[in-house]
Amino acid sequence: MTTRLSALGTVPVVSAIGVAVVGAAGRMGSTVCEAVEAADDLELVARVDAEDDVAGLAAVGASVGVDFTVPAAVEDNVHALLDAGLHAVVGTTGWTEESLGRVRDHVERLNAERSDGLGVVIAPNFALSAVLAMRFAAQAARYFESAEVVELHHPNKVDAPSGTALATARHIAGARRDAGRGDVPDATETQIDGARGAVVDGVHVHAVRLRGLVAHEEILLGNPGEQLTIRTDSFDRVSFMPGVLLAVREVARRPGLTVGLDQMLDL
Ligand SMILES: NC(=O)c1ccc[n+]([C@@H]2O[C@H](COP(=O)([O-])OP(=O)(O)OC[C@H]3O[C@@H](n4cnc5c(N)ncnc54)[C@H](O)[C@@H]3O)[C@@H](O)[C@H]2O)c1
Numbered sequence: 001m002t003t004r005l006s007a008l009g010t011v012p013v014v015s016a017i018g019v020a021v022v023g024a025a026g027r028m029g030s031t032v033c034e035a036v037e038a039a040d041d042l043e044l045v046a047r048v049d050a051e052d053d054v055a056g057l058a059a060v061g062a063s064v065g066v067d068f069t070v071p072a073a074v075e076d077n078v079h080a081l082l083d084a085g086l087h088a089v090v091g092t093t094g095w096t097e098e099s100l101g102r103v104r105d106h107v108e109r110l111n112a113e114r115s116d117g118l119g120v121v122i123a124p125n126f127a128l129s130a131v132l133a134m135r136f137a138a139q140a141a142r143y144f145e146s147a148e149v150v151e152l153h154h155p156n157k158v159d160a161p162s163g164t165a166l167a168t169a170r171h172i173a174g175a176r177r178d179a180g181r182g183d184v185p186d187a188t189e190t191q192i193d194g195a196r197g198a199v200v201d202g203v204h205v206h207a208v209r210l211r212g213l214v215a216h217e218e219i220l221l222g223n224p225g226e227q228l229t230i231r232t233d234s235f236d237r238v239s240f241m242p243g244v245l246l247a248v249r250e251v252a253r254r255p256g257l258t259v260g261l262d263q264m265l266d267l
């Protein structure tokens with residue numbers, strides 16, 4: 001918080017949060033830049049892309065770095081943002097338990113030496129419809145014998161399955177385990193490789209890449225004689241922006257690592 005002299009004397013003025021966008025030239029990064037520029041309480045202080053250095057971002061007024069880059073670069077970027085003294089909001093996919101663990105250790109090590117804790121928010125999907133779909137799927141999973149996930153995306157997506165589908169499958173698997181459910185029924189004996197999709201924690205995940213799509217997911221849950229389908233569609237990347245901006249505004253209040261936007265919503 002800063003102060004400003006006015007006709008009424010010295011009044012507190014809440015400073016805008018300085019935001020640096022990493023991957024700023026990309027599909028998501030450029031949309032985040034527009035959203036930050038349109039928000040009164042945020043200030044876009046840097047657009048960073050491949051080959052740019054993040055070390056000097058604090059000096060140009062950045063307190064939060066937002067990363068939408070590529071799975072191969074994201075972990076190094078987050079460590080570099082933390083070393084530069086920035087909070088990090090991360091939408092890039094490709095995380096594993098191991099890479100999340102290294103970021104958790106790093107931020108906790110830094111925070112042990114700081115009075116103001118740094119925060120990192122990593123979410124595979126910032127769209128409300130997707131966050132709710134994941135939550136509903138996890139709630140429903142215990143009641144159904146069968147569960148499969150179909151994700152459908154634009155053909156320029158570099159990873160498959162999507163980070164959202166991986167998280168959804170893991171949540172479903174966890175709920176099934178907690179409920180004491182065994183394997184999903186599947187009598188397939190012969191198949192062409194890949195025909196049954198990838199298997200994530202025992203849940204089959206199918207990836208469609210199709211011109212015209214943005215980001216979509218269906219969770220199929222089946223019992224004898226009935227089916228529940230949960231579907232989320234992002235038709236436009238603006239769907240991710242309320243979640244990204246929420247995380248940018250909240251990350252400084254959450255020292256350490258937060259995984260998933262659901263952790264920041266009152267669900
Ligand atoms: N969490 C979410 O809600 C959400 C939503 C959409 C996309 N994503 C994920 O975000 C990521 C980016 O998606 P996209 O469609 O914007 O990709 P994109 O290819 O359009 O953009 C990636 C950008 O990152 C840049 N880049 C690559 N390496 C870099 C580095 N080392 N440092 C800085 N910049 C670098 C590229 O030059 C490019 O401009 C993907 O992992 C995607 O799955 C997440």
Ligand SMILES: O=C(O)C1=N[C@H](C(=O)O)CCC1
Nearest residue numbers: 093124125157162163164215
């Ligand atoms: O367009 C993408 O790429 C997306 N990536 C995320 C994922 O892998 O789940 C979120 C949806 C869009």
